[in-house]
Amino acid sequence: MNEEKEVEEQSKPLVLEKLETHHSDALLAQDEARGTIVVVVRKDQAYAVLEYLKTDPELAYTYLVDVTAVDNSQMESELMQFDYARFMVVYQLYSYQGQGRVRVKVPVHENDLSITSVTGLWQGANWLERETYDMFGINFDGHPDLRRILMPDDFEGHPLRKDYPLRGRGERERFNFDKQNV
Amino acid sequence: MQGGLERATGEKMVLNFGPQHPATHGTLRIVLELDGESVLKATPHAGYLHTGFEKLGEHLDYNQYIVVTDRMNYLSPLSNNFGYVLAVEQLLGLEVTKRCQYIRILMAELSRLADHLLWLGTAALDLGAFSVFLYSFREREKLYSIFEKTTGARLTTSYTRVGGVLRDLYAGCEEDVRQFVGNFPKALKETHTLLTRNRIWMDRTKGVGAISADDAINYGLTGPCLRATGVAHDIRKAEPYSSYDEVTFDVPVGTNGDAYDRYLVRMEEMIQSCGIVTQVLDNMPDGPVNLEDNKVTMPEKSDAYGHIEGLIHHFKIVMDGHGVQPPKGEHYCATESPNGELGFYIVSDGSGTAYRIRIRPPSFFHFQALPNMLEGGMVSDTVAVLGSLNVIAGELDR
Numbered sequence: 309m310n311e312e313k314e315v316e317e318q319s320k321p322l323v324l325e326k327l328e329t330h331h332s333d334a335l336l337a338q339d340e341a342r343g344t345i346v347v348v349v350r351k352d353q354a355y356a357v358l359e360y361l362k363t364d365p366e367l368a369y370t371y372l373v374d375v376t377a378v379d380n381s382q383m384e385s386e387l388m389q390f391d392y393a394r395f396m397v398v399y400q401l402y403s404y405q406g407q408g409r410v411r412v413k414v415p416v417h418e419n420d421l422s423i424t425s426v427t428g429l430w431q432g433a434n435w436l437e438r439e440t441y442d443m444f445g446i447n448f449d450g451h452p453d454l455r456r457i458l459m460p461d462d463f464e465g466h467p468l469r470k471d472y473p474l475r476g477r478g479e480r481e482r483f484n485f486d487k488q489n490v
Numbered sequence: 491m492q493g494g495l496e497r498a499t500g501e502k503m504v505l506n507f508g509p510q511h512p513a514t515h516g517t518l519r520i521v522l523e524l525d526g527e528s529v530l531k532a533t534p535h536a537g538y539l540h541t542g543f544e545k546l547g548e549h550l551d552y553n554q555y556i557v558v559t560d561r562m563n564y565l566s567p568l569s570n571n572f573g574y575v576l577a578v579e580q581l582l583g584l585e586v587t588k589r590c591q592y593i594r595i596l597m598a599e600l601s602r603l604a605d606h607l608l609w610l611g612t613a614a615l616d617l618g619a620f621s622v623f624l625y626s627f628r629e630r631e632k633l634y635s636i637f638e639k640t641t642g643a644r645l646t647t648s649y650t651r652v653g654g655v656l657r658d659l660y661a662g663c664e665e666d667v668r669q670f671v672g673n674f675p676k677a678l679k680e681t682h683t684l685l686t687r688n689r690i691w692m693d694r695t696k697g698v699g700a701i702s703a704d705d706a707i708n709y710g711l712t713g714p715c716l717r718a719t720g721v722a723h724d725i726r727k728a729e730p731y732s733s734y735d736e737v738t739f740d741v742p743v744g745t746n747g748d749a750y751d752r753y754l755v756r757m758e759e760m761i762q763s764c765g766i767v768t769q770v771l772d773n774m775p776d777g778p779v780n781l782e783d784n785k786v787t788m789p790e791k792s793d794a795y796g797h798i799e800g801l802i803h804h805f806k807i808v809m810d811g812h813g814v815q816p817p818k819g820e821h822y823c824a825t826e827s828p829n830g831e832l833g834f835y836i837v838s839d840g841s842g843t844a845y846r847i848r849i850r851p852p853s854f855f856h857f858q859a860l861p862n863m864l865e866g867g868m869v870s871d872t873v874a875v876l877g878s879l880n881v882i883a884g885e886l887d888r
Contacts, residue, residue, distance in 0.1 A: 341820070342821050344821075346820075370708070373824070374822075378845070398835070400850070404723060409822070431708045431862075432858065434858065436854075443544075457537055458888075459540065468544060468846075474545060474546075474549050
C-alpha cells in the first residue's frame with residue numbers, strides 16, 4: 309500500500325511535466341488541490357502557455373471553461389507570494405481528451421492592468437474577458453470589442469473590486485426620476 | 491411604386507429584438523441587421539438582469555448564499571442549490587451521507603425534467619404549437635407540486651444545506667414520484683406525435699441555427715447544445731459527482747447541432763432522467779440525511795428548541811465567524827445542470843464568508859454564440875434558435 313502511494317506521488321500529471329519541459333521559465337508556482345492542477349504563470353508568457361495547452365495534441369485543452377479574476381488586495385498571503393500583484397486572472401481549462409481540468413492563474417499588477425487577450429484562441433473568451441474588464445477593470449490587449457457587458461455603458465468603477473462598496477457609490481441616490489409624477 | 495421597390499433592395503435595416511419581447515423569455519436583447527428578411531449581423535446584448543450575485547457572495551455566509559443560487563436559473567433552482575453546496579463541501583473536504591447524495595440526485599433529475607419541460611413548452615409556443623405548451627405545463631405542474639411538498643416552495647426552493655438538505659423527503663414522496671415517472675413517458679409521447687414528425691416543426695427547426703462541434707467547443711457550449719453537435723460529453727459521466735457513478739443512463743447525442751437536434755437531445759434526456767429517478771428510488775439507502783457534524787450542519791429544530799446543546803450548536807452555526815468556515819484555498823466545482831456546465835469557483839480566506847464566488851453559467855456561453863447560429867438565416871429563425879438554446883436571463887446576467 310505504501311509503495312503504491314509512493315509511486316503515485318512520483319508520477320507527475322502530464323500537463324505539469326510538459327509545462328516544466330517547454331515553459332519552465334514561465335511557471336511561478338504549481339499545485340494540485342482537490343483534484344485540479346493549478347499553475348501560476350508569468351504574465352508576459354501567459355498567452356504562450358495557454359496557446360501551448362490548447363494546441364499540444366496530447367494535452368488538447370480545447371475547451372475554455374472560464375475566465376475571471378480575483379482581487380487579492382485583502383488577501384495578504386496571496387499578495388506576498390506573488391510580488392504584491394493585486395489581481396489574479398484565472399483561466400479554467402478542460403481537455404476533452406482525458407487530461408481533465410487545469411487552472412491557470414496569472415498575477416496582474418495594479419500599475420499595469422493589461423494582459424494579452426485569448427480571443428484568438430477561443431471565441432468563447434470574448435464575453436468572459438469583457439466581463440472581467442467590466443468587473444475588475446483589467447484590460448485585455450488585442451480584444452476585438454472590449455466594453456462593458458453587465459454594467460451600463462456609463463457606469464463608473466468596477467464593482468467586483470474589493471474597494472467597491474456593496475451598496476454602490478451613490479447610484480441609488482443619484483438615480484434620476486421625476487418625483488412629481490410618482 | 492416600382493421605383494420605390496428598386497430603391498429598397500440592398501438597403502439594410504436594423505431591428506431591435508428585445509429586451510422586452512414575448513419571444514425572448516426574459517430581458518435579452520439582440521440587435522439584428524437585416525437585408526430584407528435575411529440576418530446579416532446579430533449582436534446580442536446582456537446585462538439587463540444583472541443583480542450582483544457574485545458581489546453578494548462576498549458578503550453572505552455559506553448557507554445564506556444558497557438562497558441566492560435559487561435566483562440564478564429560476565427554472566431549475568434545485569440544480570443550482572446542488573451545484574453550489576457541492577462546491578462548498580468539496581472545499582471543506584466533506585462527503586455527505588449516501589441517502590443525502592441520492593436525494594440530491596433525485597431532486598436534480600426532477601428539476602432537469604421541469605427545466606426541459608418548460609423549455610419544450612415555450613420553444614414550441616414560440617413557433618406556434620400552443621397545445622405542446624399546455625401538455626408540458628400540465629406535466630411540469632405535477633413536478634412543482636412534488637417540489638412544493640418537499641421544499642416548501644415551488645420556485646425558491648433553497649433545498650440543500652452545506653452538509654445535507656433542508657429535510658428528508660416527505661412521507662409519500664416515493665409514491666408521488668413513481669406515479670409521475672410511470673406516466674411521464676406516455677405523456678411525452680403525445681408531444682413526440684405532435685412535433686417530431688410534424689412538417690411545420692421540422693421545417694422551422696431542421697438545419698436552423700446549426701453549429702459545428704468544433705465551433706461549439708470553441709465557444710464553450712455545454713449541455714444539450716453541445717451534445718446536439720455530436721460531442722458525447724456529460725459531466726455526470728465524465729467526472730461523476732455525488733453518486734452519479736452508481737446509476738446507469740445514456741448520453742443522447744445529435745449529429746447536426748441544429749435546433750431540431752437540440753430538441754431531440756432534450757427529449758431523450760428527459761426519458762433518461764426518468765430512468766435515473768427510478769434507479770435512485772429503487773436503491774434509496776436508509777439512514778440520516780444530514781452529516782452529524784455540529785460544526786457544519788444545523789441541528790434538528792426539535793433539538794435546537796429542546797436541548798441546550800442543540801441550541802448552542804444552532805447558535806454557533808448562524809453566528810458570524812463561528813459557522814461553516816472552509817480552510818483557506820480555492821476550488822472550482824462543475825455540475826451538469828439542465829442547461830450545461832454550471833460551475834462555482836470559490837476562493838476562501840478561511841473566514842465564514844467566501845472571499846470570492848464566481849459562477850460559470852452555461853447560458854452566458856450559449857447567448858454569446860448566437861451570432862454564429864443566426865447570421866445567414868432568416869429573421870423568423872431568430873425565434874426558433876433562441877428558443878432552442880434556452881437562455882435564462884437570471885444566470886446569464888447574475
